[in-house]
Amino acid sequence: MWEFDAARTAMRDVEYVFCAAGTGGGIKKNLESSWRLSLDTMHILGSVLPAALDRGVRRLIWFACACIYPVLDRPATEQDLWGGPLEPTSRAFAAATLAGIELTRAYNAQHGTEFLALCPPTLYGPGDTFSEDGHVLAAMIRKCHEAKVAGAPEVTFWGSGHQRRQFLYVEDLARAAVEIMQSSAFAEWGPLLNVAGHPARRLDDVAESVADVVGYTGRIRWDTTKPEGAPRKEITGGWALPGLPTMLRDGVKRTYEWYQANLPGAGKTAEQARL
Numbered sequence: 368m369w370e371f372d373a374a375r376t377a378m379r380d381v382e383y384v385f386c387a388a389g390t391g392g393g394i395k396k397n398l399e400s401s402w403r404l405s406l407d408t409m410h411i412l413g414s415v416l417p418a419a420l421d422r423g424v425r426r427l428i429w430f431a432c433a434c435i436y437p438v439l440d441r442p443a444t445e446q447d448l449w450g451g452p453l454e455p456t457s458r459a460f461a462a463a464t465l466a467g468i469e470l471t472r473a474y475n476a477q478h479g480t481e482f483l484a485l486c487p488p489t490l491y492g493p494g495d496t497f498s499e500d501g502h503v504l505a506a507m508i509r510k511c512h513e514a515k516v517a518g519a520p521e522v523t524f525w526g527s528g529h530q531r532r533q534f535l536y537v538e539d540l541a542r543a544a545v546e547i548m549q550s551s552a553f554a555e556w557g558p559l560l561n562v563a564g565h566p567a568r569r570l571d572d573v574a575e576s577v578a579d580v581v582g583y584t585g586r587i588r589w590d591t592t593k594p595e596g597a598p599r600k601e602i603t604g605g606w607a608l609p610g611l612p613t614m615l616r617d618g619v620k621r622t623y624e625w626y627q628a629n630l631p632g633a634g635k636t637a638e639q640a641r642l
Contacts, residue, residue, distance in 0.1 A: 370410055370413075370414035371413075371414040371417060371418055373414070374414045374415045374418035374419075375418040375421055375422060377418075378418055378422040379422065381422065382424065382425040382426070383424070383425060383426050383427075383548055384415075384419055384424050384426070384427040384428070385427075385428050385429075385544060385548070386411070386427065386428065386429035386430070387429075387430055388411050388415070389407065389408060389411060389430070390403060390404050390407040390408070394456050394457075394525065394594055394595075394596050401457075401458075401460055404459070404460040404463070405460050405462065405463035406463075408463040408464055409463050409466065412429065412466075412467035412470060412471075415427075415429065416467075416470060416471065416474055416482060419480070419482065420474060420478055420480055424480075425481065426481045426482075426483075426548055427481070427482045427483070428482075428483050428484075428485055428544055428547065428548055429467070429471075429482075429483075429484055429485070430484070430485050430486075430540075431464050431467070431468060431484040431485065431486040431559065432461075432464060432486065432487075433487070433488050433489070433600050433601075433602050434453070434457040434460060434461040434464070434597075434600070435448065435453075435461050435464050435465050435468065435486065436448065436450075436602065437449075437450050437452055437453060438451065438452060438453070438454050438597050438598070438599075439451070440598070440599060441599075441601075442533075442563070442566075442567075442601040442602055442604075443601065443602050443603070444561065444602070444603055444604040444605070445486075445559050445560065445561055445604060445605060448465070448468070448559065449465070454596055454597040454600075456594055456596055457596070464484075467484065468484050468558050468559050469558075471484055471557065471558035471559075472558040475557045475558060481553055481554050481557065482557060482558065483553065483556055483557050483559070483560060484558055484559045484560070485540075485543075485544060485547065485560055485561075485562055485606075486559060486560065486562065486602060487535045487540050487561075487562045487564070487602075488532070488533035488534060488535050488563065488564050488567075488600070489503065489504065489532055489533065489534050489535070489600070490502070490534075490536075490540060491504040491505060491534055491535075491536065491537065491618065491619075491622055492537030492538060492618060492621070492622050492625075493537070493621065493622060493625035493629075494537070495537075497509040497626060497630065503524075503532060503570065503573075504573070504577070504619070504622075505622075507524065507573070507574055507577040507578075508581060508619065508622060508623055508626055509626070510523075510524070511574075511578045511581040511583040512583070512623070512626065512627075514583050514585055515581060515583040515585075519585055520585050520586060521585050521586040521587070521588050522578075522583065522585060522586075522587055522588070523588045523589070524570070524587065524588075524589055524590070525593035525594065525595055526570070526589060526590070526591065526594065526595025526596070527571075527595060528569065528570050528571030528574065528589040529569055529570075529571065529598075530569070530570050530595045530596060530597065530598055530599070530600075531567040531568060531569055531570070531598065531599040531600070531601065532567055532568065532600055532601075533564055533565070533566065533568075533600065533601040533602065534564055534565070534568075534573075534615060535562070535563075535564035535612060536564075536612065536618035536621075538613070539608060539612045539613055540562060542608075543562045543606055543608055544562075546606075546609070547560065547562075547606055556605075560605045560606055561602045561603065561604050561605030561606065562605060562606045562608070563601075563602050563603050563604070563605065563606075563607075563608075564608075564612045565611075565612055565614070565615065567599060567600065567601035568615070571587070571589065574587050575587065576615060576619065577619055580616060580619045580623055581623055
Protein backbone atom coordinates (compact mmCIF):
# COMPACT_ATOMS: atom_id res chain seq x y z
CA MET A 368 0.00 0.00 0.00
CA TRP A 369 2.96 2.33 -0.51
CA GLU A 370 1.05 4.16 -3.25
CA PHE A 371 -1.73 5.02 -0.80
CA ASP A 372 0.79 6.10 1.84
CA ALA A 373 2.65 8.30 -0.67
CA ALA A 374 -0.59 9.90 -1.87
CA ARG A 375 -1.77 10.46 1.69
CA THR A 376 1.54 12.11 2.62
CA ALA A 377 1.37 14.40 -0.43
CA MET A 378 -2.16 15.53 0.49
CA ARG A 379 -1.41 16.65 4.00
CA ASP A 380 -3.10 20.04 4.66
CA VAL A 381 -4.31 20.19 1.02
CA GLU A 382 -7.81 21.32 0.05
CA TYR A 383 -7.67 21.01 -3.74
CA VAL A 384 -5.99 18.25 -5.76
CA PHE A 385 -5.26 17.93 -9.48
CA CYS A 386 -4.19 14.38 -10.29
CA ALA A 387 -2.43 14.27 -13.66
CA ALA A 388 -0.42 11.14 -12.89
CA GLY A 389 -0.71 8.28 -15.32
CA THR A 390 0.81 6.21 -18.09
CA GLY A 391 -0.46 6.78 -21.61
CA GLY A 392 0.45 6.60 -25.24
CA GLY A 393 -0.70 6.13 -28.80
CA ILE A 394 -1.81 3.02 -30.66
CA LYS A 395 1.65 1.45 -30.60
CA LYS A 396 1.92 1.83 -26.84
CA ASN A 397 -1.56 0.42 -26.34
CA LEU A 398 -0.84 -2.59 -28.53
CA GLU A 399 2.43 -3.39 -26.76
CA SER A 400 1.67 -2.46 -23.14
CA SER A 401 -2.08 -2.30 -22.60
CA TRP A 402 -1.71 -4.30 -19.38
CA ARG A 403 0.76 -1.75 -17.99
CA LEU A 404 -1.40 1.24 -18.93
CA SER A 405 -4.42 -0.40 -17.30
CA LEU A 406 -2.61 -1.55 -14.17
CA ASP A 407 -1.00 1.86 -13.59
CA THR A 408 -4.39 3.56 -13.96
CA MET A 409 -5.98 1.25 -11.40
CA HIS A 410 -3.07 1.62 -8.97
CA ILE A 411 -3.10 5.42 -9.19
CA LEU A 412 -6.84 5.93 -8.79
CA GLY A 413 -7.10 3.16 -6.23
CA SER A 414 -4.57 5.05 -4.11
CA VAL A 415 -5.30 8.72 -4.79
CA LEU A 416 -9.08 8.65 -4.26
CA PRO A 417 -9.06 6.86 -0.88
CA ALA A 418 -6.12 9.01 0.25
CA ALA A 419 -8.09 12.15 -0.67
CA LEU A 420 -11.07 10.88 1.32
CA ASP A 421 -8.84 10.05 4.29
CA ARG A 422 -7.28 13.53 4.22
CA GLY A 423 -10.61 15.32 3.83
CA VAL A 424 -9.66 16.92 0.52
CA ARG A 425 -12.34 19.42 -0.45
CA ARG A 426 -12.21 18.88 -4.22
CA LEU A 427 -10.25 16.60 -6.53
CA ILE A 428 -9.91 16.53 -10.33
CA TRP A 429 -8.28 13.72 -12.26
CA PHE A 430 -7.97 13.37 -16.02
CA ALA A 431 -9.70 10.71 -18.10
CA CYS A 432 -9.42 10.24 -21.89
CA ALA A 433 -11.80 10.10 -24.84
CA CYS A 434 -11.20 6.38 -25.41
CA ILE A 435 -13.74 5.72 -22.62
CA TYR A 436 -16.52 6.34 -25.13
CA PRO A 437 -17.82 3.74 -27.58
CA VAL A 438 -17.01 3.99 -31.28
CA LEU A 439 -19.46 6.56 -32.67
CA ASP A 440 -19.97 8.44 -35.93
CA ARG A 441 -20.69 11.66 -34.00
CA PRO A 442 -19.21 13.58 -31.06
CA ALA A 443 -19.68 11.79 -27.72
CA THR A 444 -21.37 13.34 -24.68
CA GLU A 445 -21.19 12.19 -21.07
CA GLN A 446 -24.51 10.37 -21.62
CA ASP A 447 -22.80 8.04 -24.14
CA LEU A 448 -20.73 6.39 -21.40
CA TRP A 449 -21.23 2.60 -21.46
CA GLY A 450 -23.26 3.03 -24.66
CA GLY A 451 -21.51 0.45 -26.83
CA PRO A 452 -18.31 -1.45 -27.63
CA LEU A 453 -14.95 0.21 -27.03
CA GLU A 454 -12.27 0.62 -29.70
CA PRO A 455 -10.20 -2.62 -29.54
CA THR A 456 -6.68 -1.15 -29.49
CA SER A 457 -7.40 0.91 -26.36
CA ARG A 458 -10.05 -1.28 -24.73
CA ALA A 459 -8.01 -2.39 -21.69
CA PHE A 460 -6.87 1.14 -20.84
CA ALA A 461 -10.38 2.49 -21.42
CA ALA A 462 -11.88 -0.18 -19.16
CA ALA A 463 -9.51 0.75 -16.32
CA THR A 464 -10.39 4.42 -16.76
CA LEU A 465 -14.10 3.58 -16.75
CA ALA A 466 -13.57 1.70 -13.49
CA GLY A 467 -11.98 4.88 -12.10
CA ILE A 468 -15.02 6.90 -13.13
CA GLU A 469 -17.35 4.47 -11.39
CA LEU A 470 -15.13 4.55 -8.31
CA THR A 471 -15.39 8.34 -8.39
CA ARG A 472 -19.18 8.07 -8.68
CA ALA A 473 -19.32 5.70 -5.71
CA TYR A 474 -17.18 7.92 -3.48
CA ASN A 475 -19.32 10.97 -4.26
CA ALA A 476 -22.55 9.08 -3.63
CA GLN A 477 -21.50 7.29 -0.46
CA HIS A 478 -19.13 9.77 1.19
CA GLY A 479 -20.33 13.13 -0.14
CA THR A 480 -16.95 13.85 -1.71
CA GLU A 481 -16.47 16.26 -4.61
CA PHE A 482 -14.30 14.20 -6.97
CA LEU A 483 -14.45 14.74 -10.74
CA ALA A 484 -12.90 13.15 -13.82
CA LEU A 485 -12.23 15.62 -16.64
CA CYS A 486 -12.24 14.13 -20.14
CA PRO A 487 -10.38 16.08 -22.83
CA PRO A 488 -9.79 15.04 -26.45
CA THR A 489 -6.24 14.17 -27.52
CA LEU A 490 -3.85 16.57 -25.80
CA TYR A 491 -0.66 18.03 -27.23
CA GLY A 492 1.82 20.77 -26.39
CA PRO A 493 5.18 21.46 -24.74
CA GLY A 494 6.44 18.56 -22.65
CA ASP A 495 4.65 15.96 -24.78
CA THR A 496 6.08 12.50 -25.41
CA PHE A 497 7.77 12.55 -28.81
CA SER A 498 9.00 8.96 -28.88
CA GLU A 499 7.32 6.13 -30.79
CA ASP A 500 5.12 5.62 -27.72
CA GLY A 501 3.61 9.10 -28.00
CA HIS A 502 0.25 10.24 -29.28
CA VAL A 503 -0.36 11.05 -32.90
CA LEU A 504 0.38 14.77 -33.05
CA ALA A 505 3.69 14.52 -31.18
CA ALA A 506 4.64 11.58 -33.40
CA MET A 507 3.85 13.60 -36.51
CA ILE A 508 6.03 16.49 -35.32
CA ARG A 509 8.94 14.18 -34.56
CA LYS A 510 8.70 12.23 -37.80
CA CYS A 511 8.39 15.33 -39.97
CA HIS A 512 11.33 16.94 -38.19
CA GLU A 513 13.52 13.85 -38.52
CA ALA A 514 12.59 13.52 -42.20
CA LYS A 515 13.47 17.18 -42.76
CA VAL A 516 16.82 16.81 -41.01
CA ALA A 517 17.66 13.64 -42.95
CA GLY A 518 16.45 15.06 -46.26
CA ALA A 519 14.13 12.05 -46.61
CA PRO A 520 11.85 12.10 -49.67
CA GLU A 521 8.84 10.80 -47.73
CA VAL A 522 7.48 10.22 -44.25
CA THR A 523 5.04 7.46 -43.30
CA PHE A 524 2.13 7.51 -40.85
CA TRP A 525 -0.16 4.68 -39.73
CA GLY A 526 -3.62 4.10 -41.18
CA SER A 527 -5.50 5.67 -44.05
CA GLY A 528 -5.35 9.30 -42.93
CA HIS A 529 -9.15 9.38 -43.11
CA GLN A 530 -9.59 8.82 -39.36
CA ARG A 531 -10.79 11.95 -37.58
CA ARG A 532 -9.25 13.26 -34.37
CA GLN A 533 -9.98 16.18 -32.08
CA PHE A 534 -7.10 17.98 -30.35
CA LEU A 535 -6.77 20.33 -27.40
CA TYR A 536 -3.68 22.35 -26.52
CA VAL A 537 -2.51 21.41 -23.04
CA GLU A 538 -2.54 24.99 -21.71
CA ASP A 539 -6.22 25.30 -22.65
CA LEU A 540 -6.99 22.22 -20.56
CA ALA A 541 -4.97 23.57 -17.63
CA ARG A 542 -6.89 26.83 -17.76
CA ALA A 543 -10.21 24.99 -17.93
CA ALA A 544 -9.28 22.72 -15.01
CA VAL A 545 -8.55 25.69 -12.74
CA GLU A 546 -11.82 27.40 -13.71
CA ILE A 547 -13.79 24.20 -13.14
CA MET A 548 -12.15 23.63 -9.76
CA GLN A 549 -13.23 27.13 -8.69
CA SER A 550 -16.78 26.85 -10.06
CA SER A 551 -19.78 26.96 -7.76
CA ALA A 552 -21.36 24.24 -9.96
CA PHE A 553 -18.56 21.74 -9.29
CA ALA A 554 -20.59 19.31 -7.21
CA GLU A 555 -23.30 19.11 -9.89
CA TRP A 556 -21.02 17.65 -12.57
CA GLY A 557 -19.57 14.51 -11.00
CA PRO A 558 -18.29 12.05 -11.78
CA LEU A 559 -17.40 13.02 -15.38
CA LEU A 560 -17.17 16.23 -17.40
CA ASN A 561 -16.02 16.64 -20.99
CA VAL A 562 -13.72 19.50 -22.00
CA ALA A 563 -13.94 19.72 -25.79
CA GLY A 564 -11.77 21.54 -28.31
CA HIS A 565 -12.19 22.47 -31.95
CA PRO A 566 -14.11 19.97 -34.16
CA ALA A 567 -12.27 16.83 -35.21
CA ARG A 568 -10.19 16.90 -38.42
CA ARG A 569 -8.99 14.19 -40.76
CA LEU A 570 -5.45 13.15 -39.95
CA ASP A 571 -4.25 13.56 -43.52
CA ASP A 572 -5.24 17.22 -43.23
CA VAL A 573 -3.55 17.48 -39.82
CA ALA A 574 -0.37 15.88 -41.21
CA GLU A 575 -0.19 18.49 -43.97
CA SER A 576 -0.47 21.27 -41.39
CA VAL A 577 2.24 19.73 -39.21
CA ALA A 578 4.59 19.28 -42.18
CA ASP A 579 4.05 22.90 -43.18
CA VAL A 580 4.86 24.18 -39.68
CA VAL A 581 7.94 21.96 -39.41
CA GLY A 582 9.09 22.92 -42.90
CA TYR A 583 9.07 19.41 -44.32
CA THR A 584 8.33 19.43 -48.06
CA GLY A 585 8.56 15.73 -48.87
CA ARG A 586 5.75 13.26 -49.58
CA ILE A 587 3.41 12.05 -46.85
CA ARG A 588 2.55 8.37 -47.21
CA TRP A 589 -0.12 6.44 -45.30
CA ASP A 590 0.45 2.78 -44.39
CA THR A 591 -2.95 1.11 -44.47
CA THR A 592 -1.48 -2.18 -43.24
CA LYS A 593 -1.11 -0.58 -39.80
CA PRO A 594 -4.00 -0.06 -37.33
CA GLU A 595 -5.55 3.39 -37.21
CA GLY A 596 -7.83 3.17 -34.19
CA ALA A 597 -11.37 4.52 -34.12
CA PRO A 598 -12.64 6.10 -37.36
CA ARG A 599 -13.69 9.14 -35.32
CA LYS A 600 -12.73 10.26 -31.82
CA GLU A 601 -14.49 13.45 -30.78
CA ILE A 602 -16.30 14.74 -27.70
CA THR A 603 -18.74 17.58 -27.03
CA GLY A 604 -20.92 19.00 -24.28
CA GLY A 605 -19.67 19.43 -20.75
CA TRP A 606 -17.51 22.49 -20.14
CA ALA A 607 -17.31 25.15 -22.83
CA LEU A 608 -13.96 26.94 -22.83
CA PRO A 609 -14.42 30.72 -22.54
CA GLY A 610 -13.16 32.12 -25.82
CA LEU A 611 -11.76 30.00 -28.62
CA PRO A 612 -9.30 27.20 -27.83
CA THR A 613 -5.82 27.56 -29.33
CA MET A 614 -5.94 27.03 -33.09
CA LEU A 615 -4.17 23.85 -34.17
CA ARG A 616 -1.55 25.56 -36.30
CA ASP A 617 -0.62 27.96 -33.48
CA GLY A 618 -0.45 25.10 -30.97
CA VAL A 619 1.70 22.97 -33.28
CA LYS A 620 4.05 25.92 -33.83
CA ARG A 621 4.51 26.41 -30.07
CA THR A 622 4.96 22.68 -29.55
CA TYR A 623 7.54 22.40 -32.31
CA GLU A 624 9.47 25.35 -30.91
CA TRP A 625 9.58 23.59 -27.54
CA TYR A 626 10.66 20.34 -29.22
CA GLN A 627 13.54 22.05 -30.99
CA ALA A 628 14.69 23.83 -27.83
CA ASN A 629 14.47 20.89 -25.43
CA LEU A 630 15.32 17.61 -27.14
CA PRO A 631 18.99 16.69 -27.67
CA GLY A 632 19.92 17.15 -31.32
CA ALA A 633 16.42 18.19 -32.33
CA GLY A 634 17.57 21.59 -33.55
CA LYS A 635 20.25 20.29 -35.91
CA THR A 636 20.08 21.16 -39.59
CA ALA A 637 20.39 18.44 -42.23
CA GLU A 638 24.01 19.48 -42.85
CA GLN A 639 24.88 19.30 -39.15
CA ALA A 640 23.21 15.90 -38.79
CA ARG A 641 25.37 14.45 -41.59
CA LEU A 642 28.65 15.55 -39.92
